Amino acid sequence: MPVIVDYDICDSVEGCPAVMICDAGALYYDNSSGRVQYDRDRCRDCGTCANYCAPAAVMHAATEEEWQELKQMLRG
Numbered sequence: 001m002p003v004i005v006d007y008d009i010c011d012s013v014e015g016c017p018a019v020m021i022c023d024a025g026a027l028y029y030d031n032s033s034g035r036v037q038y039d040r041d042r043c044r045d046c047g048t049c050a051n052y053c054a055p056a057a058v059m060h061a062a063t064e065e066e067w068q069e070l071k072q073m074l075r076g
């Protein structure tokens, strides 16, 4: 399952540890938007990034059920 970023709490700092730890380049800082972005096609589904996000904005779903729950939670 992929990663979900909660932009309500993401601080999108340059040098974000979650971005730095992703050696697949699936999480990256986008200068034009000023935000951390996620490229699902590059993601290897390792889940490492979620452990490096201090505000816990980056979440990794381990199952389809968890993915659906996270999506619902972010929709409010």
Ligand code: SF4
Pocket (backbone or CB within 6 Å): 003, 021, 022, 023, 024, 025, 026, 027, 042, 043, 044, 045, 046, 047, 048, 049, 050, 060
């Ligand atoms: S799950 Fe792994 S590959 Fe995917 S964005 Fe996170 S660190 Fe990168």
